[in-house]
Amino acid sequence: MDHTFDLSRDYAQSLDQQDQLKEFREEFFMARETIYMDGNSLGLLSKRAEKSLLDLLDSWKRYGIDGWTKGDHPWFYFSEKLASMSALLVGAQKEEVIITGSTTSNLHQLVATFYKPEGKRTKIVADELNFPTDIYALKSQLELHGLSPDEHLLQVKSRDGNTLLEADIVETMTDEVALIVLPSVLYRSGQILDMKYLTKEAHNRGIKIAFDLCHSIGSIPHKLSDWDVDYAFWCTYKHLNGGPGSVAGLFVNNKHFGVAPGLAGWFGSQKEKQFDMEHTMTPSSDAGAYQMGTPHILSAAPLLGSLTMFKEAGIENIREKSLRMTDYMMKLIDSELSDYHFVIANPREAAKRGGHIYLEHEEAARICKALKENQVIPDFRTPKGIRLAPIALYNTFEEAWKTVQMLKTIMKEEQYKKFSNKRDVVA
Numbered sequence: 275m276d277h278t279f280d281l282s283r284d285y286a287q288s289l290d291q292q293d294q295l296k297e298f299r300e301e302f303f304m305a306r307e308t309i310y311m312d313g314n315s316l317g318l319l320s321k322r323a324e325k326s327l328l329d330l331l332d333s334w335k336r337y338g339i340d341g342w343t344k345g346d347h348p349w350f351y352f353s354e355k356l357a358s359m360s361a362l363l364v365g366a367q368k369e370e371v372i373i374t375g376s377t378t379s380n381l382h383q384l385v386a387t388f389y390k391p392e393g394k395r396t397k398i399v400a401d402e403l404n405f406p407t408d409i410y411a412l413k414s415q416l417e418l419h420g421l422s423p424d425e426h427l428l429q430v431k432s433r434d435g436n437t438l439l440e441a442d443i444v445e446t447m448t449d450e451v452a453l454i455v456l457p458s459v460l461y462r463s464g465q466i467l468d469m470k471y472l473t474k475e476a477h478n479r480g481i482k483i484a485f486d487l488c489h490s491i492g493s494i495p496h497k498l499s500d501w502d503v504d505y506a507f508w509c510t511y512k513h514l515n516g517g518p519g520s521v522a523g524l525f526v527n528n529k530h531f532g533v534a535p536g537l538a539g540w541f542g543s544q545k546e547k548q549f550d551m552e553h554t555m556t557p558s559s560d561a562g563a564y565q566m567g568t569p570h571i572l573s574a575a576p577l578l579g580s581l582t583m584f585k586e587a588g589i590e591n592i593r594e595k596s597l598r599m600t601d602y603m604m605k606l607i608d609s610e611l612s613d614y615h616f617v618i619a620n621p622r623e624a625a626k627r628g629g630h631i632y633l634e635h636e637e638a639a640r641i642c643k644a645l646k647e648n649q650v651i652p653d654f655r656t657p658k659g660i661r662l663a664p665i666a667l668y669n670t671f672e673e674a675w676k677t678v679q680m681l682k683t684i685m686k687e688e689q690y691k692k693f694s695n696k697r698d699v700v701a
């Protein structure tokens with residue numbers, strides 16, 4: 275096969291023909307006339323996820339209360355079951371993972387449990403580009419300790435407004451820092467932070483480190499155990515296709531097992547003890563201890579089907595295709611959109627680039643509206659960002675090609691001018 279890049283649609287089609295993962299596309303629901311480039315915000319529904327949700331409903335129908343212990347997937351062990359399937363994606367032992375809560379509530383749990391300001395080691399390091407909920411959670415946790423966020427939350431600055439320098443992060447790692455919380459992949463620019471390196475540098479200075487994997491889980495491989503990361507948390511509705519509000523994930527390195535949960539609840543109990551109904555909790559000996567109340571079984575159910583696809587496809591293969599797709603898309607953008615003032619603001623280097631392209635343009639909000647009108651679904655991020663995520667499991671190279679062609683048409687015909695350059699309520 276000829277691998278030389280060219281701008282033709284034929285070339286895109288030839289890439290699709292060679293694609294080893296192409297059969298997975300057939301498993302997803304989406305109107306074929308729509309090009310969905312937003313799987314990094316909300317992944318699409320798959321047939322398998324639909325089936326696992328319907329199966330779960332069926333177990334409720336058939337067993338009532340006994341569904342907790344009967345059926346193919348007894349609900350009492352469901353969070354642990356999903357955790358063992360997720361462990362592969364984060365590079366951890368199954369006991370180190372639990373599927374529970376939301377990204378935000380898991381961050382709260384981790385900080386409430388493991389952040390112990392002592393002496394002059396009282397500060398938390400985050401960054402100024404992180405997703406707002408992480409920052410809100412950290413500030414409120416500091417306030418619960420009676421500490422002022424202005425003084426105790428250090429937000430590493432970005433030099434270019436889109437990316438962070440690992441050296442700048444390391445610089446903030448002083449002996450006043452107790453905990454670091456950073457994204458694995460930045461939600462706007464898609465930059466991957468070097469988790470292995472940052473963990474090593476943090477540990478050299480006696481600091482614990484946590485990563486928010488929302489934009490990397492299901493998109494890039496992780497080796498949390500090998501890297502010796504202390505804690506991690508993630509959502510499952512982006513690249514993992516768990517559905518709106520699907521139950522999130524949490525990782526605690528086994529060296530931290532045994533620390534009593536900061537936010538305790540009865541589902542954090544040892545399974546055999548939970549129904550003794552004692553008022554003194556006996557926490558689970560692993561990451562399960564950091565669950566709180568009754569698991570949101572119906573919101574976790576789609577993950578069961580979805581995770582089987584990740585296992586079959588292999589996260590290394592997913593990453594490999596994802597990199598080829600984003601590389602292809604950047605080449606098209608460079609060639610086809612050079613007259614229209616787009617800036618590719620994600621890192622170009624493969625090792626630093628996550629699963630999406632980040633374009634900046636002064637007219638971004640209304641260019642996104644014009645894309646949607648033309649049935650291409652992008653993702654706008656204020657003030658001037660367009661995220662385009664070609665997803666390895668369900669997008670095609672031809673769709674990437676069509677998306678860039680559509681952008682070119684919208685710019686050439688100035689179609690975006692019909693819309694106001696403001697974001698919608700959910701953008």
Ligand SMILES: *Cc1c(COP(=O)(O)O)cnc(C)c1O
Nearest residue numbers: 376377378405407461486488509
């Ligand atoms: C999507 C996302 C979240 C979302 O948090 P929820 O609790 O699921 O609403 C948090 N942090 C980052 C970095 C995200 O990308």
